[in-house]
Amino acid sequence: MKEVWVYAESEGGRLHPVVSELLGEGRRLAERIGGSLGAVLASSHASLAEELALWADRVYVIQDQSPYTDEWQGQALARLIEAYQPGIVLFGGTRRGKSLAPRVAARLRTGLIADCTSLRLDDGGLLLAELPTFGGRLLTTIACPGHRPQMATLAPGAFAPGPKGSGGEIINCPWAAPEVRAVEVVAQEPLPEEDRPLMGAEIVIAGGRGIGSRANFALLEEVASLLGAAVGASRAAVDAGWVEPEGLIGQTGVIVRPRLYIACGISGATQHVVGMQRSEVIVAVNKDPKAPIFDLATYGVVGDCRQFLLELKRHLAPSRPVDEENEGEND
Numbered sequence: 020m021k022e023v024w025v026y027a028e029s030e031g032g033r034l035h036p037v038v039s040e041l042l043g044e045g046r047r048l049a050e051r052i053g054g055s056l057g058a059v060l061a062s063s064h065a066s067l068a069e070e071l072a073l074w075a076d077r078v079y080v081i082q083d084q085s086p087y088t089d090e091w092q093g094q095a096l097a098r099l100i101e102a103y104q105p106g107i108v109l110f111g112g113t114r115r116g117k118s119l120a121p122r123v124a125a126r127l128r129t130g131l132i133a134d135c136t137s138l139r140l141d142d143g144g145l146l147l148a149e150l151p152t153f154g155g156r157l158l159t160t161i162a163c164p165g166h167r168p169q170m171a172t173l174a175p176g177a178f179a180p181g182p183k184g185s186g187g188e189i190i191n192c193p194w195a196a197p198e199v200r201a202v203e204v205v206a207q208e209p210l211p212e213e214d215r216p217l218m219g220a221e222i223v224i225a226g227g228r229g230i231g232s233r234a235n236f237a238l239l240e241e242v243a244s245l246l247g248a249a250v251g252a253s254r255a256a257v258d259a260g261w262v263e264p265e266g267l268i269g270q271t272g273v274i275v276r277p278r279l280y281i282a283c284g285i286s287g288a289t290q291h292v293v294g295m296q297r298s299e300v301i302v303a304v305n306k307d308p309k310a311p312i313f314d315l316a317t318y319g320v321v322g323d324c325r326q327f328l329l330e331l332k333r334h335l336a337p338s339r340p341v342d343e344e345n346e347g348e349n350d
Contacts, residue, residue: 021054037111043181093122130163176274220249228255229284236261269294287312
C-alpha cells in the first residue's frame with residue numbers, strides 16, 4: 020500500500036509537539052511516492068482525531084480506554100499495520116517512541132532506523148537516513164531494503180511541520196486489549212511541566228565539559244534564568260551528572276532551533292552539532308581557539324566560561340552583587 024503512516028503520540032488529551040513534524044515529513048515522503056498520509060491515534064479524545072484529519076488523508080483511531088502501556092499499544096499497532104500494509108511508518112524519537120517502535124518492528128520482523136535527522140527516498144522508494152557514526156568521523160547511510168514496512172524514529176525538532184490539508188477520513192478501529200497483561204497500570208501522575216522547555220525555546224544556553232564543575236553549571240543555570248533561556252547540555256555534561264538527561268542536545272537528545280544559542284565549554288562534536296546547527300545566532304565560548312564549535316559560531320569568545328558567565332550575569336542583573344570568588348569555581 021502506498022501510504023505513509025505516522026504514530027500520533029498523545030498524553031492528557033493533547034498531541035505531542037513532535038506529531039506536527041512527523042506529519043510534515045510524512046506528507047513529503049507520501050508525495051514523493053505518489054501515495055497518501057495516514058495517522059494512527061490511540062486515544063478516546065475525538066477532538067484529537069478531528070485535529071489530525073486536518074493534516075492526514077486518513078486517521079486510524081485505535082479505540083481502547085486502557086491506560087497506555089508499550090505492551091498493548093505495540094500489539095494493536097502491529098495488528099493494524101498487518102491489516103492495512105503501509106509502506107513506511109514513522110515515530111517520534113521521544114521516550115515513548117523509542118520504547119514502542121522497536122516492539123512494533125520486532126513483532127513485524129522488520130528493521131528500524133533510529134534517531135533520524137534527515138530522510139530521503141531513492142528512485143525505487145527505499146527510505147534512506149544519514150547518521151553520524153564513530154564519534155562523528157563518518158556519515159553512514161542506513162536503509163532496510165529487505166523488509167516492510169520501512170520504519171524510523173525521527174529526532175524531535177529536526178523536521179519542519181507540514182501544511183494543513185482539506186480534511187481527511189477518520190477510521191475507527193475497535194481493539195480488544197488482552198485480558199492477561201505483563202504490565203498493569205495501577206496509577207498515573209503527570210510530571211510537572213518545565214518552566215523553560217528546550218523544544219521551542221527562543222534562547223538556549225548550553226554547557227559542556229569545559230564548564231568544569233557542577234558549581235559552574237549552577238552559575239550557567241542562574242544566567243539562563245536571567246535571560247529567560249532554556250538550559251541544555253552536551254553528552255559530557257550529562258555523563259558528569261551536572262544536568263539531567265532530558266537536557267541533552269544532539270543526535271540522541273533534543274534538537275533545538277532557537278534564535279540565540281550560547282555554547283559554553285562545548286567543543287563541537289558532530290553529535291552535538293546535529294542538535295543545534297539550525298540556530299539563527301550561535302555564540303561559542305571556549306578556552307581552545309581551535310575548538311570545532313568556532314567554525315559554526317556567529318560570534319566566538321576565546322576564554323574562560325566561568326568568567327564569561329560572571330560578566331554576563333553582571334550585565335543582566337547590575338543590582339545584584341557578583342562574588343567572583345564564591346560563585347561557581349575555577350576549573
